[in-house]
Amino acid sequence: MKEQTVRVAANSKQIIQAEEHIIEIVSDSGEGAQTAGQMFGTISAKAGNSVWTVEIIPAEIEPPPRTAPGASGNRIRIGSFEITNAGDDAKLVVAFNEQALMGGMSAGKFESGCIVLLESMWGKHPNPAIAREYAATMEKLKQTDYRIYEVPMEAECLKVVQDARRGKNMFVVGMLCNIYSRDLAYAYKEIENKFKAKKPAMIKPNIDLLDAGYRWAEENLDFRFEIPPCPQQGAQLVANGNTSLALGVIASGMEVCAMYPITPATSASHYLSQALYEAGGVVHQAEDEIAACGFAIGASYAGKTAVTITSGPGMALKTELMALSVMAEIPLVLVNVQRGGPSTGLPTKVEQGDLLSAIFGSPGDNPKVVMAPATIEDCFYCMITARKIAETFRTLVVVLSDANLATGQAAFPRPVPQKEWDAPPIDQSPVPKGALPYDWDPKTGLSKRFIPGQPGGMHTLTGLAHTRASGVAYDPEANQEGCVNRSLKLAAFQKTLKAPKVFGDPAGDLLIVGWGSTKGAIEEAVTRARKGGLKVSALHLTYLQPMASGIKEIMQQFKQVMTVEINYSDDPAHELIDENNRRYANLAWLLRARYLIDIDCWSNVYGQPIKPGEIEQMIRDRLSARKTH
Amino acid sequence: MFGLNDNCSIDQDQEYLTLEDYQGRVSRWCAGCGDNGILGATQRLCRDEQLPREKTVFVSGIGCAARFPHYMNTYGFHGLHGRALPIAQGIKMRRPDLHVFVNMGDGDCCSIGTAHWIHALRANMDLVVMLHDNGIYGLTKNQASPTTPTGLKTNTTPRGTMLRALNPLTVTLGVTNASFVAQVGEWIPDLLFEVLKQAFHHKGLSFVRILQRCPHFTPELYNALLTNPDNIVLLTHEKGMQIGETTAKIYKRQEHHDPSDLNRARELAEMSDRVPMGILYRNEEIGRYNEISRSGILPTWERRAEVLESAFDRFGIQASAAE
Incomplete structure (x- = not known):
C-alpha cells in the first residue's frame, strides 16, 4: 500500500497514513540504539501494531566509534497486517553519527526517499577531522534523494540532563513516539517497568528525555505517520x-x-x-x-x-x-x-x-x-x-x-x-527376563531402551556395531541388521508426517519451496506477486529428514519448482557453470535427489535475511522471462 | 535432583551377590594382559560393597581398556575415544543415585581426551576414574602414546620416541580441585584392591593411575619395578592406606605420607628414580560440581509451568489502550 497524506494538522504538519513502516536506529556500540529499538517495538506492539525487530550487531564488544562496521542498532518493522519478517528497505533512519548511517546506506538498506534523522553535533565538532568527515558525508547525502533532517540531539538532551551520551536513546524514542503518533503513556509505562526495580531514580530523567524528544519532533518536523493497528488476538x-x-x-x-x-x-x-x-x-x-x-x-x-x-x-x-x-x-x-x-x-x-x-x-x-x-x-x-x-x-x-x-x-x-x-518420568521398573536392549521390531525398527536403575536390564551400550543383546558384533549380519532397523525407525516416523500445505493455489506456473526462517519473506513475496496476477505458490518444509509423503505430487502441479534459501549455490549464468558442475542450494540438492524433478534454486550468502522485495522481483523476472520464450 | 529418590530401597530378602554375579561377557583381552587383574579387583570391590548391579555404570572410551564395561554385569557405556569423562559426568549429573566408574587407556585419557581429563578433575564429580596405563596404543597395534618412555621403538616411532613421557600424576596433581590421586600396579592385587576401595569411598573424583603391562607391545615396561620391589615406594598413613603384612614384607621401601600434604604428593609424583604407589593426595573438602550446581528444586511439571507462566508474564504484552 502506498503512503497517503490523510490530513494536514493545524501547524501545517502532514499526517501520512501507511500500512507498514521500517525504521532503523543506528549508533556506536553502547549508545543504547538497541534498547531504543526494542522499547519502541514494544510500545508499537502495545499500541496494536504487528512488529518485527532485528538487532544490528557489530562483531566486537567495543568496536571503534564512528565507523560503519562498528554500528550497532535495531531495525523495527511495524505494520497493520501480520508482520512475519524484517521486510525490505528502511523508510526512516535515526543515526547517532553519520558514519553509522553510511554503513547502512552503502549496504543499500534504505529505500529511495528515505527519511534520515541525523545527529548534527559532529558538524561543529572541535576535532576538525571529525567535522570534515561530517561535512563530506552531508555532501554525499545531498546526491541522494533521502530527506535529511539534522537533529541537534546532543544539544537538546543537554537541556534536560548532564550526560547526553547516556540518554540520547530515550530522546530518540520520544521523537519516534511523536513521528508515529504514539500515545506517550505507553512509553512512560515502559520506562517505569525498566527502571522501577533497580534504578527508580532513573525514571524521572528518562521521562524528561522522552518528553524532550517528543516535543522537538512536534515542533520541528513537518510530518507525522499513522500506522493503523492490526487486529489483535488476545495475549501475546x-x-x-x-x-x-x-x-x-x-x-x-x-x-x-x-x-x-x-x-x-x-x-x-x-x-x-x-x-x-x-x-x-x-x-x-x-x-x-x-x-x-x-x-x-x-x-x-x-x-x-x-x-x-x-x-x-x-x-x-x-x-x-x-x-x-x-x-x-x-x-x-x-x-x-x-x-x-x-x-x-x-x-x-x-x-x-x-x-x-x-x-x-x-x-x-x-x-x-x-x-x-x-x-x-x-x-x-x-x-x-x-x-x-x-x-x-x-x-x-x-x-x-x-x-x-x-x-x-x-x-x-x-x-x-x-x-x-511434559516428558513422562523415566522407567525404573524391572526388565522382563530375556528382554534385549535392542529388540528391534521388524516392522518399525523400534526397540525399548533400558535405563540404568532398571533391574535386569544390565547391558553395555556401545558405539561399535552391535547385536540385539548390545554385544560387539563380530559377524557381518549384525551390522546389516542394525543399519536396517535404525533406518526403518526413520521410515516409521515418516509415516506419521502430514504433507505440508501449499500457500496459494495448489497448481500454477511456479512453486517456491523454502525451509526455516525464510518462510515469512517468501510468503509475503508470493502474496505480492499473486496480487500482481502471477500464478506462484509457496511450500514450506518443517521436516527436512524425513520428508512427508505427498511433496512430489504437490510439486508436479507446477510448471516450475525452485527453492529460495540463504546458502550458497552457483550462478548458472556464469560462463564456467553448467549442469555438469553446478552446485545447488542445500534443499534443492535434497529435492532433486529424492524426487527426480528438475528443481532450480535461488540463493545467496550476503549474510542478511532475504527481503520479500528481492524474492518478488526474482519471481517477476522468472515468470516474465518464461512468457517471452 | 531430578525427582529421583536416592532412598527408594524396599525391604526384601536381598540376595547376596557373588563375584560371578558381576561377571559380564568373557574377556577377549590377551593372555597376560594387565587389564584382567584390574577387572578382577573391580569385581571384588563390587562384591565386597554389594553394589546393586542396576545402579552401577562403567563408562569407557575406546581402546583395549575400554572393553572393560562389556566384561562387567552392570550397566555400561562403551562410548567414543577420549570422551568417556563428559559422558560419565552427564550420567552422574542426571543420576546422582548411580555408582559411576570410568575406565580409560593412556591414549584415551592423556592424548585425545586430555581436555576432558583436566576439566573433569576440576569439576570433581563423584566418579571413580581408572587410567589403565600401559604406555602404548594396543588395539590399533603398537603406536606411541603420551606415556610411552623415551626411545621406545613403535610402529609410528621406528627410530624411537623422541619426547619424554608425560607424567599423568604431576598433571593431575597440578589441576585445581583434584581431590584424590593414587597410583598402583596391576600386578599387586591386594594393593590394587585397597586403592580402588579407597577411591570408591572418596567423595569426589578419584583418579587412579594403574600401571599395566601389555603382553604384546610393552611387556617389559615395568620390569624395573617387578624385578626390584625397592624401586617402589609404598605410601602408608593412618589417614591413607593400611598395608597387609605380606605386602609390607615385599615392599620394604615405605614412606609415611599424609595424603593431605599436596606439596609432598607433588614431590613424590615427580620422583625420577622411584615410583610411588598408594594414595598421593586426598581432600574431601573440595566441592563436587554435581552437588553445588543443584538448585534443590524438584523438577516437576507444576514447577516448570510456574517458571513458564512467570516468563510469559515478563515477556507478555496485551494490546490495550494506554492508561
Missing part, C-alpha cells in the same frame, strides 16, 4: 527466537542442557542458565563442544532426553558424538542456530548452510530427524515436538534455527502450558 508474547527456544526447552520437560559458548546460539543458554535452574534442571557449560554433546548424551542415556545447543562450527565438532547417539539409539535433541560458514565464517550473520551437514555430516549411515522452525513461535513449539520424537523413536533430532530467528523479535500468541508437553 514478545521474544526473540532464542528466548522462545529456551522457553520451549523448559516446556518440553528436558532437564539438562549442555552447551559451549558460540554465537549466535549462546543467548538461548543465557536465558536457560537461570530459568532451567529455577525449574530444577541444569545448564552445563562444558569445556568444549564435544564435551557438551557427550554430557548431554550421558544425561539422556541415564534419564530423560537432554539438549545441546550450538551453531554450525560447534555441530561440526559434535559429529562423532551425533553418530554415537544414532548408533546407540540414545535420544538427543541438538539445536543448531546456524550462522554464516564455512569455517568460522560470519558469526553474527544469517545463513542456512548447515542442512546437508546436519543430514550427512557424520561418518557412515546415520539416519536422524532434521527439522527447522520457520517462525519465532515455532522455536518454542518445535522443542516440545523434538523432545517427543527423540524419545519415542530413540533418535537424534537436529533442530536447525538460524541467526535470523535468533535475533529477530516478534509477538506471538501467549502459549498456555499443557501437561502433555
